Amino acid sequence: xxxxxxxxxxxxxxxxxxxxxxxxxxxxxxxxxxxxxxxxxxxxxxxxxxxxxxxxxxxxxxxxxxxxxxxxxxxxxxxxxxxxxxxxxxxxxxxxxxxxxxxxxxxxxxxxxxxxxxxxxxxxxxxxxxxxxxxxxxxxxxxxxxxxxxxxxxxxxxxxxxxxxxxxxxxxxxxxxxxxxxxxxxxxxxxxxxxxxxxxxxxxxxxxxxxx
Amino acid sequence: xxxxxxxxxxxxxxxxxxxxxxxxxxxxxxxxxxxxxxxxxxxxxxxxxxxxxxxxxxxxxxxxxxxxxxxxxxxxxxxxxxxxxxxxxxxxxxxxxxxxxxxxxxxxxxxxxxxxxxxxxxxxxxxxxxxxxxxxxxxxxxxxxxxxxxxxxxxxxxxxxxxxxxxxxxxxxxxxxxxxxxxxxxxxxxxxxxxxxxxxxxxxxxx
Numbered sequence: 054x055x056x057x058x059x060x061x062x063x064x065x066x067x068x069x070x071x072x073x074x075x076x077x078x079x080x081x082x083x084x085x086x087x088x089x090x091x092x093x094x095x096x097x098x099x100x101x102x103x104x105x106x107x108x109x110x111x112x113x114x115x116x117x118x119x120x121x122x123x124x125x126x127x128x129x130x131x132x133x134x135x136x137x138x139x140x141x142x143x144x145x146x147x148x149x150x151x152x153x154x155x156x157x158x159x160x161x162x163x164x165x166x167x168x169x170x171x172x173x174x175x176x177x178x179x180x181x182x183x184x185x186x187x188x189x190x191x192x193x194x195x196x197x198x199x200x201x202x203x204x205x206x207x208x209x210x211x212x213x214x215x216x217x218x219x220x221x222x223x224x225x226x227x228x229x230x231x232x233x234x235x236x237x238x239x240x241x242x243x244x245x246x247x248x249x250x251x252x253x254x255x256x257x258x259x260x261x262x263x264x265x
Numbered sequence: 266x267x268x269x270x271x272x273x274x275x276x277x278x279x280x281x282x283x284x285x286x287x288x289x290x291x292x293x294x295x296x297x298x299x300x301x302x303x304x305x306x307x308x309x310x311x312x313x314x315x316x317x318x319x320x321x322x323x324x325x326x327x328x329x330x331x332x333x334x335x336x337x338x339x340x341x342x343x344x345x346x347x348x349x350x351x352x353x354x355x356x357x358x359x360x361x362x363x364x365x366x367x368x369x370x371x372x373x374x375x376x377x378x379x380x381x382x383x384x385x386x387x388x389x390x391x392x393x394x395x396x397x398x399x400x401x402x403x404x405x406x407x408x409x410x411x412x413x414x415x416x417x418x419x420x421x422x423x424x425x426x427x428x429x430x431x432x433x434x435x436x437x438x439x440x441x442x443x444x445x446x447x448x449x450x451x452x453x454x455x456x457x458x459x460x461x462x463x464x465x466x467x468x469x470x471x472x
Contacts, residue, residue: 072371073320075346077406081365083351085408089360198359205409236408259353259361 084236084252088260091197094229096263102143103152104131109183112163118181121160126244130158133250134211137257142265154213157183161208189220195227207238230263232256301325301439303469307343312461313403314370316347323467325378333382339395340375354455366407366454374399374420387430395422399447405454418449428471439471
């Protein structure tokens with residue numbers, strides 16, 4: 054018995070010294086909303102914004118970019134982002150050339166391509182991501198903050214770009230606000246429109262600095 | 266009559282305790298050493314997680330330098346978890362995330378023990394002070410993600426307890442209450458932890 058005690062003691066130590074993984078079943082599995090912004094941006098100086106009529110689809114496409122256009126999903130996404138911008142005091146304009154801000158919306162339908170480009174930012178190297186040339190004669194992109202989240206299927210990205218700076222080949226287009234929303238899919242793979250509305254509203258709600 | 270019976274029972278208990286406490290300790294495995302294996306219940310104080318749990322154990326081993334004073338080594342571990350409802354978490358001055366989360370704190374202190382045995386008998390009440398290091402793993406599970414941080418700090422824990430050896434085979438029972446604090450600092454999902462404390466009790470076997 055005397056010799057057995059240290060051995061039993063050591064065995065108990067080895068067998069039981071482990072961390073218990075917490076039960077995550079009580080997480081609600083609802084959407085996640087992440088936002089980030091340029092701390093140097095003066096959002097009160099912007100007045101107008103322009104939003105394209107299409108939503109970029111990010112999937113496994115290798116030959117050309119794809120867009121959601123004129124579909125209920127596209128309409129809901131655009132309408133909710135526009136509503137958020139207008140509630141923040143900005144005025145929508147249909148004239149891209151005169152807009153202070155550009156709002157680009159993307160939908161991650163498939164993460165196949167992103168797997169290979171999952172460093173900063175999420176879409177770095179993705180060939181069909183929004184082209185900075187769409188917004189003017191810019192030299193490239195510039196994110197003044199780190200993006201620290203990975204992506205998942207069914208995510209929605211909304212970004213505001215600063216169009217008030219002079220566009221030139223030596224100037225990069227500054228992304229002044231990013232929103233990343235995950236968990237918007239129904240079980241059949243379609244967008245949950247109710248959660249889209251709530252989640253985009255939440256993105257603006259937690260971005261109080263975004264105000265005219 | 267009922268009152269007399271109660272008094273008699275209490276008196277018998279007190280006499281049994283006094284007699285037990287005065288009996289020489291002959292039944293533990295080694296008179297020069299002690300071993301404890303305990304289950305423990307932990308109440309975090311001012312910590313990353315503030316919900317109580319019983320997911321932990323404690324291990325002690327020590328040697329008596331004199332009949333009263335022992336030195337030893339200890340190791341314990343404990344996991345406390347807590348669900349945090351949906352809220353906006355500010356990750357940096359610019360970035361924020363809205364989600365619910367399951368926080369978890371795993372603490373693993375280890376080090377040396379200084380122990381003073383108050384009475385040497387089958388009942389062995391004692392006071393002890395534990396000093397050492399603590400490894401703490403802070404983690405937060407949310408949506409499909411996990412954020413975590415490993416921290417190290419200095420650990421100190423006063424403890425009072427008792428060992429009871431009622432049987433002749435060398436095995437006994439152990440019970441103790443403790444307070445502890447460490448200098449572990451960390452921050453996960455906007456939630457900071459600075460010099461966390463713990464209060465709790467442990468019960469188990471003594472050899």
